[in-house]
Amino acid sequence: MKSFYMYQLSFLSRKFRSIAALKNTEQMTIEEVRPIFPFTAIVGQEEMKLSLILNVIDPKIGGVIIMGDRGTGKSTTIRALVDLLPEITVVSDDPFNSDPEDFESMSDFVREKFKNNEPILTKKKKIAMVDLPLGATEDRVCGTIDLEKALKEGIKAFEPGLLAQANRGILYIDEVNLLDDHLVDLLLDAAASGWNTVEREGISINHPARFILIGSGNPEEGELRPQLLDRFGLYAQIGTVKDPELRVKIVEQRVAFDESPIFFCKKYQTQQEKLMNLLVAARQRLSTVQINSELRIQISQVCAQLNIDGLRGDIVINRAAKALACFENRQQVTMKDILLVMPLCLSHRLRKDPLETTDSGEKVRETFYKVFAEDIPADV
Known part of the structure; x- marks a missing residue:
C-alpha cells in the first residue's frame, strides 16, 4: 500500500512539474487549454460569415439572426468569431466595460470619478462574447443584490448580470426562438435604449447595455416574435451543404480538429491574424x-x-x-x-x-x- 501512495505522489509531482514547465515555455492561455475552431477554417456558409464580419466592423448594424438546419455549423461559426474580436479600451475597475472617452455611455460609477476629478485607470481587453442560456433567470440576465456583501458587510450592493458583461460586446443566444417571452421583453428594452434598469430590494441602478445581439436557431422549432426579429440588423438563412466534395471537406476539417485541436489551430494562426488585422483596420477606416x-x-x-x-x-x-x-x-x-x-x-x-x-x-x-x-x- 505504501509503495502505491509513493507512486501516486511521484506521478503527481511529475505532472505538476510538466504543467509548470509548459506555462513557462508556452505561456498557456485559455484558448490553448480549450481551443476554438478557427473562423478561417470554416468551409462554405459565406452569407453567415459575412454577416458576422460586418457586425464586428460596425456594431451599430444591430447584430444578426442565423436560422438554419441542425448541424450546419451555426454555433461553431459564431463561437469561432471570438478569436477575431479586436481589443477595446475600458475603465479598469468598472464592471460595465465603460468607454473612458464616451461620457454619454459611461456607468454612474465612472461618471462620479470624472466629476470628482479622480484618476481613471484604463486597460485593453478583447471584446467579450457572452452566452445567454435558455434557462437563465431574470436576476442572472439583469443583475441582482450581492448577497455576500449583504450578509458579510450589511450593505446593499449590486451584482451585475449578463447584460452588464455584454456591454460593448456580443450577446449570443443559441436556439433564440425557444427563449422565454419575459426574457425576450428584457432584451427588447435593453436593445432599444442601450441601458438596463434594475429595481431590487431598495436598490435602483441604471447601467449601459449596448451589445451586438447574435442569435441562432432552427426554424422548425418555432418562429421568432416579430418584435425581436426586427431588432436584429441582419438575417442569414443557411442550409445543409449539398455538394458531396464540399461535405467531405467539412467532415475532414472537423475530424482533424477533434483529433488534434491545438495543432489544427496553429495551422490557421497566420490566416487568423491576417483577418484580425484586416478587421481592426476596417473599424478604424469606417x-x-x-x-x-x-x-x-x-x-x-x-x-x-x-x-x-x-x-x-x-x-x-x-x-x-x-x-x-x-x-x-x-x-x-x-x-x-x-x-x-x-x-x-x-x-x-x-x-x-x-x-x-x-x-x-x-x-x-x-x-x-x-x-x-x-x-x-x-x-x-
Missing part, C-alpha cells in the same frame, strides 16, 4: 467611407416598394454597405455592395403571410433590379 446621395435615395425606394415598416431597413442597409466597402479597403460604396447586403437586411422585415417562411432574398433582389435598372453596371 468613418471615412462614403455613399453618395443617389444611392441612398434608391435604397429608400427599394424599402418603400417592399412596404418595409419603419426606417430600420434603410439605416441598416447604409451601414452594412459601408462596412462591406471598408472590409474590401474601398472608400466608396458601390451598387454591388448594396445588392450583396440588401437581402440580409430586408428578408426578415418583409410583410408576409402567416403561413409563409422568411423570404430567401429573391423578392428583395427583384425589387433592387427594378429600382436600379438604369444604372446597373455589367458586373452586377
Whole structure:
C-alpha cells in the first residue's frame, strides 16, 4: 500500500512539474487549454460569415439572426468569431466595460470619478462574447443584490448580470426562438435604449447595455416574435451543404480538429491574424467611407416598394454597405455592395403571410433590379 501512495505522489509531482514547465515555455492561455475552431477554417456558409464580419466592423448594424438546419455549423461559426474580436479600451475597475472617452455611455460609477476629478485607470481587453442560456433567470440576465456583501458587510450592493458583461460586446443566444417571452421583453428594452434598469430590494441602478445581439436557431422549432426579429440588423438563412466534395471537406476539417485541436489551430494562426488585422483596420477606416446621395435615395425606394415598416431597413442597409466597402479597403460604396447586403437586411422585415417562411432574398433582389435598372453596371 505504501509503495502505491509513493507512486501516486511521484506521478503527481511529475505532472505538476510538466504543467509548470509548459506555462513557462508556452505561456498557456485559455484558448490553448480549450481551443476554438478557427473562423478561417470554416468551409462554405459565406452569407453567415459575412454577416458576422460586418457586425464586428460596425456594431451599430444591430447584430444578426442565423436560422438554419441542425448541424450546419451555426454555433461553431459564431463561437469561432471570438478569436477575431479586436481589443477595446475600458475603465479598469468598472464592471460595465465603460468607454473612458464616451461620457454619454459611461456607468454612474465612472461618471462620479470624472466629476470628482479622480484618476481613471484604463486597460485593453478583447471584446467579450457572452452566452445567454435558455434557462437563465431574470436576476442572472439583469443583475441582482450581492448577497455576500449583504450578509458579510450589511450593505446593499449590486451584482451585475449578463447584460452588464455584454456591454460593448456580443450577446449570443443559441436556439433564440425557444427563449422565454419575459426574457425576450428584457432584451427588447435593453436593445432599444442601450441601458438596463434594475429595481431590487431598495436598490435602483441604471447601467449601459449596448451589445451586438447574435442569435441562432432552427426554424422548425418555432418562429421568432416579430418584435425581436426586427431588432436584429441582419438575417442569414443557411442550409445543409449539398455538394458531396464540399461535405467531405467539412467532415475532414472537423475530424482533424477533434483529433488534434491545438495543432489544427496553429495551422490557421497566420490566416487568423491576417483577418484580425484586416478587421481592426476596417473599424478604424469606417468613418471615412462614403455613399453618395443617389444611392441612398434608391435604397429608400427599394424599402418603400417592399412596404418595409419603419426606417430600420434603410439605416441598416447604409451601414452594412459601408462596412462591406471598408472590409474590401474601398472608400466608396458601390451598387454591388448594396445588392450583396440588401437581402440580409430586408428578408426578415418583409410583410408576409402567416403561413409563409422568411423570404430567401429573391423578392428583395427583384425589387433592387427594378429600382436600379438604369444604372446597373455589367458586373452586377
